[in-house]
Amino acid sequence: MSPVTRNHTESTNNQNNNDERPESSSSDSEDEQPERPRTLSPESRRRTPSDDLESVGHDSQTDSDQEFEQLKREVAKKRKKEELEDLKRELAGLPPLERPWATGQKAHKRAGSTLEADLAVRPRIDPRPKEPKEPKELPGFKGKDTRELDQFTKAWEIWQISHQASDELLIKYAASRMEDKARDAWHAHIQTHTPPKSWQEFKQVLRYSIYSVIDPANRIAQVTMKLKEARKRPGQDAQAALTYLRTIQRDMPELSRDAREAWDYLNMLDDELRSEFLRFQHDAHTLTLDYVFREVRRLEYQIKAKNRGRAGVARTTTNSSTRENLRRPTKKRPRRNFRPNQGSSSTKTGSSTRDPNKCLRCGEIGHWAKACPKRRYQSVKTEKDYSKQ
Numbered sequence: 040m041s042p043v044t045r046n047h048t049e050s051t052n053n054q055n056n057n058d059e060r061p062e063s064s065s066s067d068s069e070d071e072q073p074e075r076p077r078t079l080s081p082e083s084r085r086r087t088p089s090d091d092l093e094s095v096g097h098d099s100q101t102d103s104d105q106e107f108e109q110l111k112r113e114v115a116k117k118r119k120k121e122e123l124e125d126l127k128r129e130l131a132g133l134p135p136l137e138r139p140w141a142t143g144q145k146a147h148k149r150a151g152s153t154l155e156a157d158l159a160v161r162p163r164i165d166p167r168p169k170e171p172k173e174p175k176e177l178p179g180f181k182g183k184d185t186r187e188l189d190q191f192t193k194a195w196e197i198w199q200i201s202h203q204a205s206d207e208l209l210i211k212y213a214a215s216r217m218e219d220k221a222r223d224a225w226h227a228h229i230q231t232h233t234p235p236k237s238w239q240e241f242k243q244v245l246r247y248s249i250y251s252v253i254d255p256a257n258r259i260a261q262v263t264m265k266l267k268e269a270r271k272r273p274g275q276d277a278q279a280a281l282t283y284l285r286t287i288q289r290d291m292p293e294l295s296r297d298a299r300e301a302w303d304y305l306n307m308l309d310d311e312l313r314s315e316f317l318r319f320q321h322d323a324h325t326l327t328l329d330y331v332f333r334e335v336r337r338l339e340y341q342i343k344a345k346n347r348g349r350a351g352v353a354r355t356t357t358n359s360s361t362r363e364n365l366r367r368p369t370k371k372r373p374r375r376n377f378r379p380n381q382g383s384s385s386t387k388t389g390s391s392t393r394d395p396n397k398c399l400r401c402g403e404i405g406h407w408a409k410a411c412p413k414r415r416y417q418s419v420k421t422e423k424d425y426s427k428q
Contacts, residue, residue, distance in 0.1 A: 121136075121138070124136065170204075170208055171202040171204055171208075173212045173215070174198055174212070177194050177195060177198060177216065178190060178191055178194055178216075179191070179216040179217065179218050180213075180216065180217050180218065180221045180245070181217075181218045181219045181220065181221055182217075182219065182220040182221030182224060182245075185246065185289055186286075188242075188245055188246060189289075191213075191245075192242055192245075195209060195212075195213050196238070199238075206236065206237050206238045206241075207236065209238055209241075210234075210235065210238065210241050213241070214241075221245070225244070225245075228244055232244075259294075259302060260302070260305065260306075260313070260317055262287060263302045263303070263305075263306055264306055265287045266287055266288070267303075267306050269283070269284055269287060295325075297326070297327045297328060298325065298326050298327070300327075300328045301326040301327055301328045301330070301331045302326065304328055304331055304332070304335075305317075305331060305335075308335065311342065312335055312338060312339060312342070315338045315342070316331070316334060316335060316338060398411050400413060401413045
């Protein structure tokens with residue numbers, strides 16, 4: 040072995056010995072020194088296993104609340120979206136969508152959870168109520184006068200209130216109950232105008248049809264004449280008179296000032312002229328005083344000419360009949376109780392004579408036959424009886 044190698048080996052051994060020596064000393068010291076008790080910090084002393092469990096539970100509760108709030112938001116968003124879809128379908132006239140979860144079993148509810156009120160599924164209710172059936176017992180409308188119109192509309196308004204019907208349904212049923220002239224007037228109106236949407240418009244159409252379609256001139260003439268002749272009757276109280284006046288005024292349509300003046304002038308005329316004017320078709324709502332005056336003058340000339348013609352024909356007929364009667368021979372008819380002259384008493388013929396001063400019944404002198412006291416018992420004597428005397 041070389042010297043270098045030998046020195047290296049020795050140094051290595053020495054180092055190993057040195058390394059082993061502290062270990063033995065440390066182990067000896069550990070065996071010799073007593074064990075110290077472990078010291079804990081104040082925080083470590085206050086913290087217990089139960090505290091650790093509580094912290095874990097608190098974290099889990101916080102996570103559950105957050106998840107619950109998130110679910111609530113998602114469910115509310117989903118329901119809002121479904122409700123929007125249903126509203127769009129309803130506006131388009133389509134039925135609502137059927138959803139399986141809406142008709143299935145109710146969601147499980149936990150006691151004391153607000154999810155019960157949020158996730159509870161209620162059955163959908165159709166917002167469109169069922170239409171009531173058409174009543175058959177209500178009166179119809181023939182278009183006679185405004186009194187009939189008031190009874191007709193009042194009965195249908197009471198039915199609407201009791202059945203909660205819409206104006207469109209009310210107009211539909213009421214229009215189907217029209218008769219005679221009122222039905223013709225309604226048909227003519229809807230052919231040229233937009234059908235009314237409200238009940239008030241419908242009543243205005245009916246009232247207008249009475250005065251504009253169903254003999255308007257004569258109806259307004261009657262009402263204006265009633266207003267002109269309206270008087271408080273003897274024994275009638277003030278309230279009754281006012282009620283009667285309002286009844287007449289209710290029948291009067293809305294007229295302009297010119298139309299009212301024209302109707303006042305018509306009411307001043309005699310019956311023949313007014314009837315002749317109303318016999319022709321006029322727009323009763325747009326009459327003016329000038330127009331009525333011109334028409335009345337024209338009719339007046341026609342009536343006068345007609346009357347002159349009738350008078351001339353009557354005079355001609357009378358004159359002709361008088362001339363004819365003069366040409367014919369006249370025959371005298373003997374009057375009752377008159378006997379033809381038998382000749383003078385002084386005249387002696389083959390026939391017998393009688394005294395004109397004697398009664399024709401009893402033959403006595405001093406009274407006539409009409410005052411004869413024996414006329415009840417005797418008949419009038421004939422010529423043969425006088426001849427026997």
